[in-house]
Amino acid sequence: MKISVNVDGVTYADEVEARLLLVHYLRERLGKTGTVVGCDTGNCGACTVHLDGHSIKSCQMFAVQANGHEVTTIEGLARDGKLHPVQEAFRNNHALQCGFCTPGMIMQAIDLLADESDPDDETVRKGLEGNLCRCTGYQNIVRAVQDAAQRMKPGAGPKIEQHSDEHVTAQQPVGGE
Amino acid sequence: MTATAEPEVGKARLRKEDARLITGQTTWTDNIQLTGMLHMAVLRSPVAHARIRHIDCSRATAMPGVAIVLTGEDLAAEQGSLPCAWPITEDMKAPAAPALAVDQVNFAGEAVALVIADNAYRAADALAAIDVDYDELPVVLDLEEALQDQDLVHPDLGTNKCATWVLDSAEAGSGTNVEDEIASAEVVLERTFRQQRLIPSFMEPRSVVVDPSAGMFTVWSATQIPHILRWMLSAVTGIAEHKIRVIAPDVGGGFGGKLQVTPEELLCLLVARRMGRPVKWTESRTESMLSAHHGRDQIQKITLSARRDGTVTGLKVELLADMGAYLRLVTPGIPILGAFMFNAIYKFAAYRFVCTNVFTNKVPTDAYRGAGRPEATFAIERMMDELAVELDMDPMRVRELNWIKHEEFPFTTVAGMTYDSGNYEAATARAMELFDYEALREEQQRRRSSRDPVQIGIGISTYTEMCGLAPSRVLGALRYAAGGWESASIRMLPTGKVEVITGTSPHGQGHETVWSQIVADRLGVPFEDVEVLHGDTASSHRGMDSYGSRSLAVGGTALVHAADKVLAKARRLAAHMMECDEADVEFATGSFSVRGTSTVRTLGDVVLAAHVAHDLPEGMEPGMDADATFDPDNFSFPHGTHLCATEVDTQTGMVRIRSYVAVDDVGTVVNPLIVDGQVHGGLAQGIAQALYEEAIHDEMGTLTTATFADYLVPSAADLPAFMTARTSTPATSNPLGVKGVGEAGTIASTPAVVNGVLDAVRHLGVRDIEMPLSPERVWTALQGGAADASTPAAGGLGSIDAQGGQS
Numbered sequence: 001m002k003i004s005v006n007v008d009g010v011t012y013a014d015e016v017e018a019r020l021l022l023v024h025y026l027r028e029r030l031g032k033t034g035t036v037v038g039c040d041t042g043n044c045g046a047c048t049v050h051l052d053g054h055s056i057k058s059c060q061m062f063a064v065q066a067n068g069h070e071v072t073t074i075e076g077l078a079r080d081g082k083l084h085p086v087q088e089a090f091r092n093n094h095a096l097q098c099g100f101c102t103p104g105m106i107m108q109a110i111d112l113l114a115d116e117s118d119p120d121d122e123t124v125r126k127g128l129e130g131n132l133c134r135c136t137g138y139q140n141i142v143r144a145v146q147d148a149a150q151r152m153k154p155g156a157g158p159k160i161e162q163h164s165d166e167h168v169t170a171q172q173p174v175g176g177e
Numbered sequence: 178m179t180a181t182a183e184p185e186v187g188k189a190r191l192r193k194e195d196a197r198l199i200t201g202q203t204t205w206t207d208n209i210q211l212t213g214m215l216h217m218a219v220l221r222s223p224v225a226h227a228r229i230r231h232i233d234c235s236r237a238t239a240m241p242g243v244a245i246v247l248t249g250e251d252l253a254a255e256q257g258s259l260p261c262a263w264p265i266t267e268d269m270k271a272p273a274a275p276a277l278a279v280d281q282v283n284f285a286g287e288a289v290a291l292v293i294a295d296n297a298y299r300a301a302d303a304l305a306a307i308d309v310d311y312d313e314l315p316v317v318l319d320l321e322e323a324l325q326d327q328d329l330v331h332p333d334l335g336t337n338k339c340a341t342w343v344l345d346s347a348e349a350g351s352g353t354n355v356e357d358e359i360a361s362a363e364v365v366l367e368r369t370f371r372q373q374r375l376i377p378s379f380m381e382p383r384s385v386v387v388d389p390s391a392g393m394f395t396v397w398s399a400t401q402i403p404h405i406l407r408w409m410l411s412a413v414t415g416i417a418e419h420k421i422r423v424i425a426p427d428v429g430g431g432f433g434g435k436l437q438v439t440p441e442e443l444l445c446l447l448v449a450r451r452m453g454r455p456v457k458w459t460e461s462r463t464e465s466m467l468s469a470h471h472g473r474d475q476i477q478k479i480t481l482s483a484r485r486d487g488t489v490t491g492l493k494v495e496l497l498a499d500m501g502a503y504l505r506l507v508t509p510g511i512p513i514l515g516a517f518m519f520n521a522i523y524k525f526a527a528y529r530f531v532c533t534n535v536f537t538n539k540v541p542t543d544a545y546r547g548a549g550r551p552e553a554t555f556a557i558e559r560m561m562d563e564l565a566v567e568l569d570m571d572p573m574r575v576r577e578l579n580w581i582k583h584e585e586f587p588f589t590t591v592a593g594m595t596y597d598s599g600n601y602e603a604a605t606a607r608a609m610e611l612f613d614y615e616a617l618r619e620e621q622q623r624r625r626s627s628r629d630p631v632q633i634g635i636g637i638s639t640y641t642e643m644c645g646l647a648p649s650r651v652l653g654a655l656r657y658a659a660g661g662w663e664s665a666s667i668r669m670l671p672t673g674k675v676e677v678i679t680g681t682s683p684h685g686q687g688h689e690t691v692w693s694q695i696v697a698d699r700l701g702v703p704f705e706d707v708e709v710l711h712g713d714t715a716s717s718h719r720g721m722d723s724y725g726s727r728s729l730a731v732g733g734t735a736l737v738h739a740a741d742k743v744l745a746k747a748r749r750l751a752a753h754m755m756e757c758d759e760a761d762v763e764f765a766t767g768s769f770s771v772r773g774t775s776t777v778r779t780l781g782d783v784v785l786a787a788h789v790a791h792d793l794p795e796g797m798e799p800g801m802d803a804d805a806t807f808d809p810d811n812f813s814f815p816h817g818t819h820l821c822a823t824e825v826d827t828q829t830g831m832v833r834i835r836s837y838v839a840v841d842d843v844g845t846v847v848n849p850l851i852v853d854g855q856v857h858g859g860l861a862q863g864i865a866q867a868l869y870e871e872a873i874h875d876e877m878g879t880l881t882t883a884t885f886a887d888y889l890v891p892s893a894a895d896l897p898a899f900m901t902a903r904t905s906t907p908a909t910s911n912p913l914g915v916k917g918v919g920e921a922g923t924i925a926s927t928p929a930v931v932n933g934v935l936d937a938v939r940h941l942g943v944r945d946i947e948m949p950l951s952p953e954r955v956w957t958a959l960q961g962g963a964a965d966a967s968t969p970a971a972g973g974l975g976s977i978d979a980q981g982g983q984s
Contacts, residue, residue: 019298033208034201036429038380039462043885046380074201083199091195094850097858098685099198100380100429106199125893132885134380134430135685137857137922138893 003067007032008076016063023047025063026073034075034103038132045131048104049073055111057104057130074103077110086110089148090141097135105131109145118149185698186913189850192690193709197427204426206384206397207459214386215244217445217458218300220290220307221467222282225318225538225878226330227311229280232290237306242299244452246307248290249279255447257413259503260438262405262658263510265534269340272331272536274503276440276447282311283330283502284538285879286467288440293448293456316538316878320476320497323535330502330536339500339534340509344516344592346528352591355482355527358491362482366563371947372552374474374499374872376466376882377545378890379684381429383469384459385442387449394449396423398442401431402722403682405659407714409438409506410446421446425712428684432862433544434469435684436724437506466883471872472545474499475512475552479519481560487570487578491527492591494519494556498534501541508541509534510657514549514643514725517592521557522601522641522816523579528591538878544724546862546923550642558638558928566939572932573605573614576639587909594643596814598906599842601639607904608818608840617822625940632941633835634823636933640925641816644917645910646725649808662808663727664719665735667696667743669801671788673781675700675707680720681732682712686919687851688728694847695733695913699740700780701767719806726815726917729847734911735807742803747783750801753794754778754786813908813916817841819925823933827941830956832868832934834897839925841901844908844916852918856901859922865891866923867930869949889949 004013007030016025026032026049037059038046047058050072058071077084086109089095096102105128112119112127119127124142133141197203234246249256252275259274278289290307294300315328323330323337330337346352359365386397394416400406403423411418428435441458449456460468475498482491498512516530547554561579565572581588583600590596614635621633646652647661668676677692693707710716721727744764751769752759761772770777783801786792790799822835839856846852869889873882882888889895907914927948934950935943943958 017298027208028210031210032201033205034203036205036207036381038382039885041462041884041886044380044462074199078200087199090199091191094192094854096195096198097687097854098380098428098430099194099203100205102198103201121898125896129892129894132380132890132892134378134432134862134890135858136854137859137861137899138896139857139899140854142893142898 001064003064005066006070008073018062018064020063021059022061022063022066023058026058032073032075035073036100036103038100043132044101045108046101046104048107048131050107050111055108074106084110085151086113086145086148089144089151093140093144093147095136095140095144101131101133105133105141109148112145113149113152117153119146185694185704186845186847188694188848190690190694190704190848192687192851193693194687194689205381205429206386206399206426209386209397209457211386211388211455214455214457215293215295215452216297216300217448217456218292218294218297218304219288219441219458219464220304221464222278222285222287222289224282224311224313225285225316226314227282228314229278229282229289230310230312233308234290237292237303240299240303240306242295243303244293244295246290246292246303247277247448249275249277252277252447253279255414256443259440259443260409260413260506261504261508263507264656265342265509265513266340269509270334270336270338271504272334276443284540286540287502288444288468291444291448293452297459318537318539318874318878320499320535320537323537324533330538337536339504339536342513342516342532344530346591349593351589351593352525353527355491355493355529358527359480359482359493362490363485364483364564364567366481366560366567368479368560368563370477370479370556370559372473372475372477372555373948374542375472375545375866375870376872376888377432377434377469377472378888379430379432379434382460382462382465383435383439383441384457385445386455386457387445388455389449389453392420394421394446396421396442396446397426398423399428399435400425401428401435401682401684401724403712403714404680404720404722406438406442410443413443414446423714425682431684432546433472433548433724436544437470462885463883466888467880468540470505470543471501471540472542473552474542477552477556479556479560481564483564485568487564487568487575489523489525489564489579492520492525494530496532498532499539499542500534500536501539502536503541505541505543508543510655511542511544511549512552513655515553517594517643518550518553519557520591521554522581522639523557524581525591539874540880546859547920548725550920551863551924551927554638554640554642554924555928558640558932562637562932562935572637576637580639595811596641597811597909599641599814599816600904600906601816601818603904604816604840604842605639605818607902608820608838611840611900611902612820612836612838614820630826630828632825632827632937634825634933634935634937636821636823636929636931636936638819638925638929638932640819641814642920642924643812644726644815644920645730645809645813646727647812648810659721660808661721661731662806663721663732663735664804664806665732665739666804667739667802669743669784671785673702673706673784675702677707677709677736678717679709679711679732679736680717680722681728682720682722683728684723686723686728687848691729691847691851692733692736695736696740699737700743701765702780726919729913729915730813730908730911730917731807731809733913733915734809735805737912738805738807739803742805743801746803747780747801749794750787750797751778751783754783809910811910813844813910815841815843815916815918815921817921817925819929821929821933823930823937825934825937825955827938827959830952830954830959832950832955834864834930836900837897838900839922840904841918841921842904842906843918843921844905845914846903846905847913847915853901855918856922857899859920860899860926861891861896863923863926864896864930866927867948867950869895871949
C-alpha cells in the first residue's frame, strides 16, 4: 500500500506491506532508530511517538494507519541545536541510566505536560504508567518531568530562556486541549 | 590542558552518556543494518519435555525470502555445547547443552529450529510452517519431587540432582558446630522461605549481529560480557579467538540477565559462517521471557538458634536451588554466592550451609541482580524478625545485640569472610532519624487499638553484601573457570587529551562519566578531555566485564593504577625537562613544579615531549601510555539500614508503601547522582520481588507469565518515592575506598518490605506470606488461609497460548 507520512518535519512517500508496524517503518525504512521496541504487547511504551501531537505506541499501529498524519519522534524534538526542555530535564535530573526507555518516556512526558502544566508526583506517576523503566525506579524521572514543567511555564527562568523555550514548545506537537 | 580546580571525585557530574540517549542517537545492536544482511528467527518448543520425533522444514524452506531452515541435527556437528564456567563440585552433573535441541527438548522455549530469511517478517512467517512431532515426556517441575528421581530431566545423568555444596564452620575452622549450638540452644526457630523465580526484564530485548566479512567474525551483541563472550565463542566453535571481535555497543540494561553466552549468539555465528553473509537476530519480549535465563528460585530451610536474651548462636541453611533444564554460564554458582552472606552482619558462633542444585524442565536460571546474595539477605533478615517476635523484643534491638560493632573491624565472619570496614550503628542511627521510627510505632499502636481497616507495619533490613567480584584466588578455590581481575589503559594523546580503555562493560551504569572523573582527578586534566572506550574487544582486548558490583571497585582501581603509572613516568621526564632531581618534583592539579622554585611544566608539556621524543632520559621509551591490571585481595562489603513503612488494607489485601528510607554505606562515592540512581533502581527491583513479580510455569511447564501484561514489572504508579542517604566507611581493599552500589538496593529492600507487611498483620494471626505479596495472597492470609505457592500471584491472564506465545 502507498502511504504518505510526515515524520519529524519531512514528508515520506512509501510503498509498505499492510502488516508493517509503524515502529518498524520508522526504524527499518526511515532509519529513525531513536525509537525502539521493548515488548510485543503495548505494555512498555519504549516505542512511544507522537501522532498529530498525541502520544501513541508505535508498535500497536500499522504504518498504513499513519498515512496522511504527522509523526514526531525523539529525533525530531531538538530544534536549531537546542534540546526540548523535557530532554534537558531528563539529563539534568539523571532520569535515565541505560536509556532504552528514555525516548518513549520523554515523548510520553511531553504529552502529559500538555495536559497538566504543573503535575504533582501522583499525576506524573499515573501519567507515565504505560511506560516501563527497569533502571531508575522512576524517582528521577518524576523529578525531571516536574522540573521540565517548571521550565516550560510561561515566565519561568531568565528572559532569554523564556523566549527560546516558548519558541521551542510552540513548535512541538505536544497535543493537549 | 588546564588544571581542574575542585576535586572530581565526589562531584555530581551530569552524565556524558546522556547526550546521545536523550536524542535517539544511540547504537543499539538492533539498529545495525548491513548490506546483504539476513535475519534469523527461532522456533521454540511449546512443550517442556519431549523427544523430537521428526521436524519437517520443507514447507518453510519453500516460502518467499527464506534462505535456509536449520534444525539441531543440521548443526549437531558444529554447535558443541554451551559453556558452564562454574562446575561447583568435582562430581557436579552437567548435561550437554546444545544451542539448538537435537533430539530432546527440556524446557518450553528451548530453540528447536531456525529460519534464515531476507527480512525479519518473512523469517517469522516461515516459523509457522515448520512441523515438529514431539513425543511428550513426563514433566519435572517441583524441586522436592525432582529429588525423588521418579522422572528425570536428563535420563543420561541418572538423577535430577546436579550437585551438593557445603560450607561448615566447624569443618572450616571458622566457628563451632551448628548441631551442637542447636542442641544446646534456649530458642530454636525453623522456617522455610520460598524465593520465587524472577525474570531480569532488561528493557532492551537481546539482539545479535554477526558479520563474517573480511576474514573476521565481528559479533555485535546486547551483552554485559563482550570479553568472556569472545573467549567462550572461540572455545565452543573452535574459531580462533583472534578471528573473533565482539562489540557490545549501547546496551539497554542487563541486571545479570545479559551475563550469558546465549544459544542465539552461537547460532548467529554458525549461520553467518555457513552463509558467508551477515546475520541478525533480535528477540521479541515473549521470546526473551521464554528463553533468556531467569533468576532466584530457591526453597530455603533455615534453622536459627539463640539464647533467650536475644544472642544468636547458630545458623543452619539448607537450600534447594532450581537450575532449570541446563547449566548456563554461571548457573550452579549463583546460590553459592549466597553461602557467605546468610550470616550477614551478625556474630554467629556456628554456621552450616548446604545447597542442593536441582534440574527441572524449566527455563535455566542464572545471575539476576544480587545473584545469591538477595536470597541470603532475605532469609536472615526475615529470621531476625522472627526471633524478635519469638522473644517479644524490638526487631532493631535484636539486630543491634548481634551485629559486628564498628570498632571490631576488620572482622572475620563465621563464613570465613573478612569484612574490612563498616559502621552499622551509624547507618542505623541515620535511618531511624530520617524514618521517624518512634512516631510510626506509635501510629501503629493507635491503628491496632482502633482496629483501623488500614494497618501499618515497619520493616527492617540491616544488610550487607559482598561486592567487587572478585579475588582471582578465591574464584579459583571456588572452582570458577576465570579470574576476577580488571584491566585499564590510558593513552595520553599528543594534544593532551586522554583516552581511557576499560575492560568493564557498562550497560547503563555511567562508566564513561565516572571513569572520566577518576582520571581527571588523578591526572589533573579537564573532565571533558577524557574519552572512555569500552565494550569492543578490538580496542579493549582484555577485561572481565561488568556484573557483581565490580566495575568501580576492581575496574576503577585498575584505572587509578594506570594513571599512577602515567604520572610516575611523567614525573621522571618532567625532572629531566626541568633539570632537577626527581625527588624535588611536585605534582598538583595537572602541573609539575620544582620544589621551592617557579619552574613549572604542565602534564600536557610533558606528554608532548614524550610523544616527540626529541630529548628523553636515558632508556626511556617514547610516549606516555600505561596499562594496569588489578586483582583485588578481598571483596568489598557495602552495607546499610533500610526501613519500610507499609500500609496494608485488611479489607482488600492491598499493600502500599508509605515511606521508604535507605541509608547505604558504599564507601567513597565518586558521583553521588549516579549512586543515588543505582540505589533507586535497585530498590525498585527488590520491592518488585516482594510485591509484584513472579515467573509462573503451569503444570505442563509452560511459562504463563511471558509478556509484560502477565509479568508485573512495576510502573511509576506502583512505586513510592524513596528517601536515600549515606554514611561512609571507606573500603580498605582499594585505593579509592569504594565498595560498589549496583546491587545494594535490590539486596536490601525485599526483606524490608516483607517484614513491613508481616509487621502490619501479624497481630491478626498471620505468620508468613509467600512472595510476591499480591493483594490476593495478603487477603487470603488474613482470612486464615494458606497463601501458598500454588496460587498464581501475579498475572495469570492466560494470554500465552500452547505455542508459547508464538503463532
